[in-house]
Amino acid sequence: MSNLISDNRPDLRTEWLGLTLKSPLVVAASPISRDPDMAAAFEAAGAGAIVMHSLFEEQLVEEQMAVYRLIDSHTDMNAEATSFAPAAPGLSFDGDDYLRELTQLRQRLDIPVVASLNGTTPGGWVLYAQRIADAGASALELNLYDVATLAIESGAEVEARQIELVASVVASVSIPVNVKLTPFYASVPAFVHRLEQVGVRGVTVFNRFYEPTIDLDRLEVRRSLTSSTEAELPLRLHALAVLSTTSELSLACSGGVHGGEDAARAVLCGAHVVQLASSLMAKGPEHLHRVHTDLRAWLARKGYATSAEARSLLNLDRVPDPSAWTRMNYIRTLEGWRDGPPGRKPR
Numbered sequence: 001m002s003n004l005i006s007d008n009r010p011d012l013r014t015e016w017l018g019l020t021l022k023s024p025l026v027v028a029a030s031p032i033s034r035d036p037d038m039a040a041a042f043e044a045a046g047a048g049a050i051v052m053h054s055l056f057e058e059q060l061v062e063e064q065m066a067v068y069r070l071i072d073s074h075t076d077m078n079a080e081a082t083s084f085a086p087a088a089p090g091l092s093f094d095g096d097d098y099l100r101e102l103t104q105l106r107q108r109l110d111i112p113v114v115a116s117l118n119g120t121t122p123g124g125w126v127l128y129a130q131r132i133a134d135a136g137a138s139a140l141e142l143n144l145y146d147v148a149t150l151a152i153e154s155g156a157e158v159e160a161r162q163i164e165l166v167a168s169v170v171a172s173v174s175i176p177v178n179v180k181l182t183p184f185y186a187s188v189p190a191f192v193h194r195l196e197q198v199g200v201r202g203v204t205v206f207n208r209f210y211e212p213t214i215d216l217d218r219l220e221v222r223r224s225l226t227s228s229t230e231a232e233l234p235l236r237l238h239a240l241a242v243l244s245t246t247s248e249l250s251l252a253c254s255g256g257v258h259g260g261e262d263a264a265r266a267v268l269c270g271a272h273v274v275q276l277a278s279s280l281m282a283k284g285p286e287h288l289h290r291v292h293t294d295l296r297a298w299l300a301r302k303g304y305a306t307s308a309e310a311r312s313l314l315n316l317d318r319v320p321d322p323s324a325w326t327r328m329n330y331i332r333t334l335e336g337w338r339d340g341p342p343g344r345k346p347r
């Protein structure tokens, strides 16, 4: 797949998290990063950066507990046992595997490699961010995939805990930190503003929420991993259109970007990059090349010399009718039922 991108116009370069990317199309956190050959194929197809699959708080905490258990078991056997307890750095952890993957990707790729941590509570596991930075990640994406199940922890408390976590990650690394959010905040702009205040450089909107389903025969709760569809994009577009007016942060769109026109919509709403997972996993590097070509073709058709020229043109501040992004849109959409609901001819 040599030199798939032959013509460099329109210029797709973009600034994201202080990094200059050759393209706004980013490989989202996914198993793609586990295979350096595959990652290299996506780079050749035009990816501007790659986000690694996540390392989870639960994995890191479990590893730390395993070390303590090992040390404790020796200590119990012999009063002087701590002298022969193995040193923690000598043990092989999932975390070490992750750093090895990161190193391999860095050696193989020219594009920035963004590592990913996934957690919800402050704690010792956060120190791992420093090791990721030392291993050469260009940036760190922190995925706040929180599932609130306690009636005694209020929304404000959940947010305070998350901000404390993010602040501790930002404080422990010198590389840019990007936060991947769920849409489930009373005010996404207000939460993003707080993230900005603790030093975050960008946000990704949004995580996909993987809801389990119910097996009616077995009476079981069943996990299901389905690919996204373009239907997931509008929720992201709305967030981008608002956040690009309320914050100075780098904005990444994740969820439902399947083609070049989806990417164009995200850029028009304010995205600096779009992250793709489902469509790339289903269709491979050739698909990324197609998305690239289609995005370029759209920019050229509209007369833009760069993707930056198109960015934010339809956000809340710049769209000709801002009510399209506010509560008025809801009211007018429902009123529009009279003019032509789905499946009925307009009167």
Ligand SMILES: Cc1cc2nc3c(=O)[nH]c(=O)nc-3n(C[C@H](O)[C@H](O)[C@H](O)COP(=O)(O)O)c2cc1C
Residues within 6 Å of the ligand: 028, 029, 030, 031, 052, 053, 054, 055, 116, 118, 143, 180, 206, 207, 208, 227, 228, 229, 254, 255, 256, 257, 275, 276, 277, 278, 279, 281
């Ligand atoms: C198989 C698979 C594994 C994923 N693993 C991660 C992960 O480790 N960390 C993460 O933040 N997101 C992960 N994601 C979510 C994607 O990064 C992305 O946010 C989501 O799939 C929405 O983008 P899409 O519509 O292009 O699929 C994963 C998605 C898939 C399909």
